[in-house]
Amino acid sequence: MTYLDERSDPSSASDVLDFFYATRTQTEKLTAPLSDEDMGLQSMEDASPPKWHLAHTTWFFEEFILKPHLPGYHPKDDRFAVLFNSYYVQAGPRHTRSKRGLLSRPSVTEVTSYRAHVEDALREAMIYDRFALEQDQLNALITLGCHHEMQHQELLVTDLLHALSYNPLLPNYITPQPAAVETPSETSWTSYDGGLLEIGHEGTDFAYDCEGPRHRVWLDPYKLANRPVTNGDWIAFMKDGGYDTQTLWLMEGWAVREQNGWDSPLYWWKQDDQWWTYTLQGPRPVDLTAPVVHVSYYEADAFARWSGHRLPTEAEWESAAAHTEIDGNFLESGSYMPVGRRDGLWGDVWQWTSSAFSPYPGFRPPEGAIGEYNGKFMVNQMVLRGGSCATPKLQMRSSYRTFFYPHQRWQMLGLRLAADQ
Known part of the structure; x- marks a missing residue:
């Protein structure tokens, strides 16, 4: 079951985990057509590279759920806490926003591995009830993380549009679809x-x-x-x-x-x-x-x-x-x-x-x-x-x-x- 087409929030631990994986899968679907070169593009300070969006949404789950509430959790790389923090002052220092496009390392492969590391840790802790947090509070935090990731899904495609617009080849992200021919409706x-x-x-x-x-x-x-x-x-x-x-x-x-x-x-x-x-x-x-x-x-x-x-x-x-x-x-x-x-x-x-x-x-x-x-x-x-x-x-x-x-x-x-x- 997927919750991306539902109108109510998941409530049980199993439902929340399904929601989590459906959200994460949708993000990866959005980056599937991209090359490694596309993944590192940043065209202005307001926008971020697709690779950074993948990592930051992972950092959110790690920083606000795994680190504080999963005893014995070991981050994949402590340096990611700085690289992929966006604007959370209380969470510690941050890499300069306008220079996210200069992060050729970690590679796309390493960011993908980071996502898997966090996903596996969260799934295992949910299945074996290892979180030091009440279930309803945990559900609320994971749901917030999923909605945060959905916001970044929107940013990912609009940031990508801005970046690709600077390419004289005017490349397409997806295969062009025929435009429907319609008569404009009058304003009522x-x-x-x-x-x-x-x-x-x-x-x-x-x-x-x-x-x-x-x-x-x-x-x-x-x-x-x-x-x-x-x-x-x-x-x-x-x-x-x-x-x-x-x-x-x-x-x-x-x-x-x-x-x-x-x-x-x-x-x-x-x-x-x-x-x-x-x-x-x-x-x-x-x-x-x-x-x-x-x-x-x-x-x-x-x-x-x-x-x-x-x-x-x-x-x-x-x-x-x-x-x-x-x-x-x-x-x-x-x-x-x-x-x-x-x-x-x-x-x-x-x-x-x-x-x-x-x-x-x-x-x-x-x-x-x-x-x-x-x-x-x-x-x-x-x-x-x-x-x-x-x-x-x-x-x-x-x-x-x-x-x-x-x-x-x-x-x-x-x-x-x-x-x-």
């Missing part, structure tokens, strides 16, 4: 009454600490577009001078646009009077009906202003999504690019909101290094909702908050319009 709107509502995670299933506590918010009546903004919509914005009209932009956004020379989404270029884009399926003509992707918050905000609408708040998005089916183009579909062509709130692209990533009322991070997971990032970042074609479906729930800096574009970032009633 769904109205919501608003009122005094509750948002934030509820129940006992897994959620990150930043998704709670559940709390009340007041929403005035509002409406949301039935679909994300499409490439066709975006080209209309570009043709109308959207990238050249300063009054559409936030002051900081305009400065970033000028500094970087933005005149289109990331990975776009014009060739023979047609827009093209680079994807993990290689170069492709821009699909006018698919959701626009790889746009920053600044660009999304400028587009919304140009359209005469606005971005939704995260409370509006969550309230609208709370009772809708989680359906869309997620990581498991294997396309690794937005396809759209349907109504719905979920999948294809993350959707920028106008809400800053900040703590909910009453938020308190957990004690220890685990508490550094989200709380330390609650400044200068914006919340996105809805998941993307690079997000594992099991990660998604209406309360899920991802967050990025407003200038960032390399993730699968798009937008949906909102308006007041």
